[in-house]
Amino acid sequence: MELAEIGIKFALVAIIFGISLVVAMYSTYAERKIAAFFQDRVGPNRAGPFGILQPLADGAKMFLKEEIIPTNATPFLFIVGPSLAILTACIASAVIPWGQNVVIAGKTIPLQVTDINVGILYIFGVVSLGVYGVMIGGWASNNKYSLLGAIRAASQNISYEISMGLSIIALLLVTGTLSLGEIAQQQHGWHWNVIYQPVGFILFLICAFAETNRTPFDLPECETELVGGYHTEYSSMKLGFYLFAEYINMFISSAVMVTLYWGSYNYPGMDFMNELLGTTWGPLFGFAVMFFKVLLFIFFFMWVRWTIPRFRYDQLMDLGWKVLIPLAIANIVVTAVVITFLK
Amino acid sequence: MHNHPVYTDNDPQTEYSTLNLGPTHPATHGVFQNVLQMDGERIVSGVSTIGYIHRAFEKIAEHRPYYQITPLTDRLNYCSSPINNMGWHMTVEKLLGITMPKRVDYMRVIIMELARITDHIVCNSILGVDTGALTGFTYMMQYREAVYEIYEEICGSRLTTNIGRIGGFERNFNKIAFDKIRNFLKIFHVGLKEFESLFNRNRIFVDRTRGVAEVTAEAALSYSWTGPILRATGVDYDVRAMEPYSSYEDFDFEIPVGDNGDVYARFLVRNEEMWQSMRIIEQALTKLEKEPSDIFHADVPAFYLPPKEEVYNNMEALIYHFKIVMGEVETPTAEVYHAVEGANGELGFYLINDGGRSPYRLHFRRPSFINYQMYAPMSQGMLLSDAIINMSSLNVIAGELDA
Numbered sequence: 001m002e003l004a005e006i007g008i009k010f011a012l013v014a015i016i017f018g019i020s021l022v023v024a025m026y027s028t029y030a031e032r033k034i035a036a037f038f039q040d041r042v043g044p045n046r047a048g049p050f051g052i053l054q055p056l057a058d059g060a061k062m063f064l065k066e067e068i069i070p071t072n073a074t075p076f077l078f079i080v081g082p083s084l085a086i087l088t089a090c091i092a093s094a095v096i097p098w099g100q101n102v103v104i105a106g107k108t109i110p111l112q113v114t115d116i117n118v119g120i121l122y123i124f125g126v127v128s129l130g131v132y133g134v135m136i137g138g139w140a141s142n143n144k145y146s147l148l149g150a151i152r153a154a155s156q157n158i159s160y161e162i163s164m165g166l167s168i169i170a171l172l173l174v175t176g177t178l179s180l181g182e183i184a185q186q187q188h189g190w191h192w193n194v195i196y197q198p199v200g201f202i203l204f205l206i207c208a209f210a211e212t213n214r215t216p217f218d219l220p221e222c223e224t225e226l227v228g229g230y231h232t233e234y235s236s237m238k239l240g241f242y243l244f245a246e247y248i249n250m251f252i253s254s255a256v257m258v259t260l261y262w263g264s265y266n267y268p269g270m271d272f273m274n275e276l277l278g279t280t281w282g283p284l285f286g287f288a289v290m291f292f293k294v295l296l297f298i299f300f301f302m303w304v305r306w307t308i309p310r311f312r313y314d315q316l317m318d319l320g321w322k323v324l325i326p327l328a329i330a331n332i333v334v335t336a337v338v339i340t341f342l343k
Numbered sequence: 344m345h346n347h348p349v350y351t352d353n354d355p356q357t358e359y360s361t362l363n364l365g366p367t368h369p370a371t372h373g374v375f376q377n378v379l380q381m382d383g384e385r386i387v388s389g390v391s392t393i394g395y396i397h398r399a400f401e402k403i404a405e406h407r408p409y410y411q412i413t414p415l416t417d418r419l420n421y422c423s424s425p426i427n428n429m430g431w432h433m434t435v436e437k438l439l440g441i442t443m444p445k446r447v448d449y450m451r452v453i454i455m456e457l458a459r460i461t462d463h464i465v466c467n468s469i470l471g472v473d474t475g476a477l478t479g480f481t482y483m484m485q486y487r488e489a490v491y492e493i494y495e496e497i498c499g500s501r502l503t504t505n506i507g508r509i510g511g512f513e514r515n516f517n518k519i520a521f522d523k524i525r526n527f528l529k530i531f532h533v534g535l536k537e538f539e540s541l542f543n544r545n546r547i548f549v550d551r552t553r554g555v556a557e558v559t560a561e562a563a564l565s566y567s568w569t570g571p572i573l574r575a576t577g578v579d580y581d582v583r584a585m586e587p588y589s590s591y592e593d594f595d596f597e598i599p600v601g602d603n604g605d606v607y608a609r610f611l612v613r614n615e616e617m618w619q620s621m622r623i624i625e626q627a628l629t630k631l632e633k634e635p636s637d638i639f640h641a642d643v644p645a646f647y648l649p650p651k652e653e654v655y656n657n658m659e660a661l662i663y664h665f666k667i668v669m670g671e672v673e674t675p676t677a678e679v680y681h682a683v684e685g686a687n688g689e690l691g692f693y694l695i696n697d698g699g700r701s702p703y704r705l706h707f708r709r710p711s712f713i714n715y716q717m718y719a720p721m722s723q724g725m726l727l728s729d730a731i732i733n734m735s736s737l738n739v740i741a742g743e744l745d746a
Contacts, residue, residue, distance in 0.1 A: 039481035144362050148384065148727075215475055216547055224370045224473045225731050309547045310475030312728045313384055 004107075013094075013113055020093050023298075024247035025055040031247075031302050038306040062240035070233050072142040081137025082234065082241035088130040089248035095119040096255050097184040099265045099287035103279040111265075111287060112181055119180035120168060123256060124161070127211060130249065131157040134213075134220060137242070138230035149229030152313060153220035156210055159320040160217075164207035166328035167200045170335040171260060184264035189271070192263035199331045201261040203324055208253040210320070213246060215305040222310055254297035258290060262297075265290040359387050362727075366395050370473060370731040373741020377719065377730075384727050389719045393712075397745040404705040408670045409435050410509055410648075412705070417503035419709060420743040423462035423686040425454045425494070425506045430683035433588055434692040435509045436641075438679045443641050446634035447511045448590035449627045453524065454497070454506060455589070455683070456620040456627075460531070461490045462686030463571075463613040463620075466738040470610060471542060473735045474551050479541045486534050489527045496520040510647035511640025524628065528621055535617055542610070549607060556721055556733035558604035566717045570688030570710050572737060575612045576604030582684035589683075593630065594623050606736040645672050670700030685710055687738040711743040 029044065029051070036043025044051035069075050099111035116122060131154055138150020174196050175183050187193055194201045210217040221229030228234075231242045258264060265286035267273075274282035311319065365376035374395040380387040400415045407415070416427035429451050436443065464487050468480040491501040497520050498506040498513070507513070542548050558568075560576040573580055581598045583591040599615035601608030640647050648667055649660035666672055676698045682691040688710025697703040714737055722730045 035477075039478050040485065041481060144360060144381075151383075218475065222475060222728075224475070225728050227369060306478050308476060308545065309471065309551060311547060312551055312726060314726065315550055 008107075008109055009113065012109070012111070016093055016098070016113060017090065020090065020248055020251055021244075023251045023294075024244055025059070027247040027250065027298060028058065028243070029055045030298070031305075034299065034302045035306050038303075059240070062237045065236035067238070068233075068235045070142065073233065074140040074142070077136050077140035078233075079238065081133050081135075081140055082238040082245070083133070084136060085130060085133025085245040086241040086248070088126050088133065089245040089252065092123055092126045092249075092252045093255065095122050095180050096252075096259055097181045097264060098290060100274075100283040102283045110181075111283065115179055115181035117177075117179045119183075120172075120178050120260075123180075123252075124165065124168075127249075127252075128157070128161060130245070133242075133245065134230050137234065138220075141230070141233035143233050145226045145228070146230050146232045149220045149226045149232070152226075153213065153230060156213075156217060156219060156316060156320075159317060160207045160210035160324070163203055163320060163324035163328045164211065166325060166332060167203035167207065168260070170200045170328070170332045171197050173332070173335050173339055180259055184259055184266070187263040187266045189266060190263070190268040192261065192266070194261040194263075197261065197331075197335070199327065200335075201257075203328050203331065204257060204261065206319075206324060208257060209301070209304070210316075212249045212253055212301070214250065214301055216308050216310045217316060218305075218310055219313055219316060250298060250301050251294065254294045254301070255290075257297055258293045262293050358382075364389075364727075364730075366392075370734060371741075372469060372735065373739070373744070375739070375741055375744060377722070379722070379727075379730075381727070386722045386725050386727065386730055389722045389730075391715065391719045393715070394745050396741055400746045401705055401707065404702055406701060408700045409646075409674075409702075410667075412702075413507075414503065414505050416707075417505055418742050419707060419746060420462070420685060420687065420690070420711065420740045421502055422465045422740055423458035424502065424504045425458040426462075426683060426685050427690060428504060428506050429455055429589070430681065430685070430690050430692055432507055432509050433683065434679055434681040434694055435646075437681050438675065438677055438694060438696055439509075439643070439646060440675070441510060441641050441643050441646070443511070443589075444634075444638045445590060445593075446631060446636075446638045447640060449593075449630050449634065450512060450516060450639065451507065451589045452591065452594070453624050453627045453631075454494075456623045457490050457493060457524070457527075459684075459686045460617050460620050461487045462738070463617050466687070466735070467542075467610055467613050468538070470552075470606070470732060470735045471548070473732050474548055476541070476545075476548070479538055482534065482541075483538055486527070486531050489523070489530065493520060493523045493527060496523055508640065508647060510643045513648075515637065515639040521628070524624065528624060531617075531621065535614070535621075539614055543614070551728075552607035552610060552732065552736075553605060554603075555606045555729045556604075556725070556736070558717070558721070560604070562717070563604060567713050568688070568717070570685065570714070571612045571616060572604070572609050572714060573688070574599065575601030575608040577602060582682050582689050586682065588681070594626050596623050596626075606732055609736045672700065674698055674700070682708065687711060687740070687743075688714055707746055709743045709746055711737075711739045712746070715739050715744055 033043040044054040047053040047057040069078055094113045095116055097112040097115065102109045102111060134153040135150045138146040138153065171193060172178065174193060175186055177183060213220050221231065231239055234242060267289045270286065273285060277285055359380045359382055362379045362381045363376060364379055365371040366374045376392040377389050378392065379389045404412045404415055413428050413431055416431045417424040419427050464483045468483040471479040494501055494504050494506065497516055498504050558576050560578050563573050563576045564578065569580065577600050579598050579600050584598055596619045599612050599619065601612045644663045646667065649664055653660035654664045674696055677696055679694045680691060682689045689708065690710055691708030693706040693708065694702050695704040718734065718737060721733065725733070
């Protein structure tokens with residue numbers, strides 16, 4: 001690899017890293033504003049115009065807060081927990097294709113950090129690791145509420161990963177590849193996978209809610225039962241990391257859903273737009289389209305959170321094992337049969 | 344289990360863990376504790392600890408003149424303090440044998456039904472919060488705010504109202520107050536409908552509440568349950584209908600009952616009671632129009648403080664003012680029990696008087712205290728999540744629980 005290429009990759013990594021952090025930061029702001037909108041409130045409006053600087057103020061507050069490690073906690077693991085959570089959340093974005101190749105000054109730059117041929121497996125692996133952050137943090141706190149939250153998080157994530165994986169298998173039957181870059185390319189124009197895999201998409205969406213611990217699956221941290229769940233004992237930036245990881249995860253799962261099902265950077269009439277805008281601005285416009293879709297999904301996550309109650313633990317398990325998994329298996333069978341007969 | 348809380352894990356039964364639910368847990372709205380033996384998420388047994396904010400109101404009341412006990416009743420169930428105030432006034436009036444003008448009765452009915460609505464608003468919307476839906480809560484709080492503005496217009500305060508006096512009201516309702524009441528009825532029709540559409544048929548909410556903490560009518564009666572939670576088990580006991588006070592017999596209203604006494608039935612009963620309360624207020628407003636508009640207290644100069652300008656210019660008024668304030672008024676030696684339908688059950692006042700300025704003994708029959716006795720036995724075998732929504736649907740108010 002040439003030095004210039006490495007430089008470009010580094011720049012891309014930095015940009016995507018920066019974007020996901022900024023999006024996560026402003027998701028907290030958006031969540032509060034959207035909640036306020038749903039609940040006839042005003043929301044944050046003190047820091048800057050319309051409270052636009054609120055995330056920065058929150059960040060500064062988090063850094064300046066006193067760092068408390070409970071006496072009976074395990075100090076090393078207590079710190080490892082949030083670090084793992086934020087680490088796994090941040091590295092998942094590496095394989096997501098953000099757009100077609102951009103040509104800048106005669107150089108072709110792919111808008112994807114790396115197009116490994118097992119992209120989906122990579123995302124699954126990294127997301128599964130995310131639960132370790134929650135488990136370790138909850139266990140190391142030496143608090144019963146944290147422990148209950150951690151146990152809930154672990155069993156919930158494991159259960160829902162199964163149906164998530166099964167829903168993806170049906171998609172793989174359609175696409176025939178594990179590489180996210182290729183999956184994105186296949187959905188050229190309006191050939192979005194959601195048209196071929198509507199049930200699979202809904203299954204994936206529900207599982208994504210469960211994986212990101214968002215309402216109605218926010219049992220690991222439901223404040224009315226478990227005080228703060230796994231992060232009851234956390235304060236300062238360690239708490240910030242947990243909250244941040246949740247928002248980054250939400251961003252990543254939105255991006256994954258857009259990539260897998262909602263056409264990634266593709267949109268109807270993209271050939272015409274690419275000709276019109278050229279090889280530099282065309283793909284960048286595609287990137288904007290993808291970003292817009294991702295933001296819509298983030299909005300959807302928040303919309304659901306402020307609309308419906310949460311499940312009880314056993315109902316959550318029932319839904320996961322007795323409804324979603326059979327549905328996902330049926331989806332695989334139906335997809336396989338249809339593909340066989342159409343070929 | 345011991346009769347006192349166990350705070351540590353050094354219990355012989357080591358396979359269970361001890362969980363201190365409260366006193367500063369977000370789900371214990373107020374300050375009370377449950378020491379639970381947990382088998383994972385399931386509650387094996389529990390012990391309730393109460394008395395964290397016990398303020399010895401009954402003892403304090405023995406040293407206060409009657410009119411100064413009203414602020415104590417404010418702090419029982421502070422979600423619907425006007426009902427407590429009115430209940431206390433009516434108890435003293437019963438002791439003194441005062442008959443109230445109809446207009447005062449109807450004014451009291453309006454205030455009490457408004458208070459019932461605020462209490463049910465709080466209980467039902469908090470039940471929503473405890474199942475994870477915060478938005479219904481913020482919607483409903485706007486209507487509670489509207490009721491608090493009515494209180495402000497009538498008596499100047501909002502939460503602990505100290506509303507009314509022994510013998511009537513301290514002043515007449517003004518036009519703005521009536522306008523606000525009418526406006527509230529108008530907007531609350533819309534709001535309550537919206538709230539019901541958010542929850543009543545919400546699949547997750549119904550799944551969470553249906554069949555949770557079912558109570559049979561026999562069990563409820565054997566624990567002396569009263570109020571909406573008793574009616575949710577199917578028993579149509581309501582003090583307003585059984586022992587009408589404050590002219591409730593003049594009103595046409597229904598007593599909603601539930602089927603199996605679970606959390607969902609309690610939720611529906613409370614919602615329906617809000618509709619009935621609105622009906623009663625509407626009737627009361629119509630009835631008020633037929634009454635002379637300047638009567639707002641009974642003619643009992645020995646117990647009702649005269650207005651200040653009369654005290655300065657009229658000798659009799661000055662004498663009464665002095666006697667009332669100094670506690671020189673003769674009261675009959677008697678025992679009185681008076682009960683009102685509080686927002687979460689029968690709120691009773693048992694008053695023993697020895698003829699002095701303050702009660703010889705006063706006992707509050709606090710519905711929260713009595714309803715809560717079943718909580719620990721009920722929780723056995725429940726999931727933690729169910730126990731928590733059960734607690735919020737019992738509507739235990741810490742101030743009333745501990746008095």
